[in-house]
Amino acid sequence: MTINTDLRPLTLEEFKTCWVALPDNVEKERMMGKTLQISEILPVKAKDGTTSVFPSSRTSYDLSPLDALVERQTMRSFKLSFLPLQSLKEWLKEDRTDLPDFEDRFDKSIDFKEKGNTLFRQGKYMQSLVLYVQAWGSLLPYHIFAFTQSDQRVLNYGNLESTIFNYMMAALVEWSETDKTLNLQSKYAILGLALSCGQIDTEPVTAATLDVRTMYKASKS
Secondary structure, eight states: OOOBOOOOOOOHHHHHHHTOOOOSSHHHHHHHHHHOOHHHHSOGGGSOOOSSOBOSSOSSSSOOOHHHHHHHHHHHHHHHTTSOHHHHHHHHTOOOSSOOOHHHHHHHHHHHHHHHHHHHHTTOHHHHHHHHHHHHHTTTTOOGGGSOTTSHHHHHHHHHHHHHHHHHHHHHHHHHHHOTTOOHHHHHHHHHHHHHHHHHTSOHHHHTTOOHHHHHHHHHO
16 A cells, blocks of 8 residues: 655545445435444545554545544535435536646635525525525535635635534424424424434534524534
C-alpha cells in the first residue's frame, strides 16, 4: 500500500469512495444502522491511517486517526439515507475524470434551498422537504472534510449544510403537526427523521438530551 505524508486535495475517485457505503436494497437499508461494520464504513485502503501517514485512499484532506475517520464516514453514510438511492448510484457511475466545480454546486444548492423556503412559507411542508433534500444532494460529491480546515469553503459548506438540515427538521415537524391524514405511527416516524436531522447539527451528547421541538425552536431563533 502506498503511504505518504503529503497534503493534497482529494481526487474524484476518493470523493466517490467517501460515499460508497450505500445499501443495496430496502432490507439492508433498514438494518444498516444496526449491522454496519468498520469494514463497510471505510474503504479498504483507508483503514490503515495513523497520525503520521496517509493511507493510499483518503476520506479527508487533513490527516486523521482511524477513529475520527470512522466517525466522519458513519455520519456521511447516515446523511445518504435522506437521498434517493438510485440517483446516488447513478452519480457514482458517472463517467467523468474531473471534479465538478465547488462554487457551481454551492450555488445550485442555495437555489434549491431558497425554492424550498418559498414552499415552506406557503405551508407546503412536504413539497419543501423535497427541495431541501435536493439542496443537500447538490453539494455532492463534496463534504466538509474535503478541504483543509483553514479553507474558507469549510465554513461556507458547514453553514449551508447546517441550515439545510435545520430547514429539513422544521419541514418535517410542521408536516407531522399539520397533515391531518397522518396516523400516529406515521407522525412518530416523521418526528424521528426530524430528530435525526437535528442531531446532525448538534454535538452527540447535547443532542441526546434534547427533544425534537426544542431543537426546532432553536433552529428558528
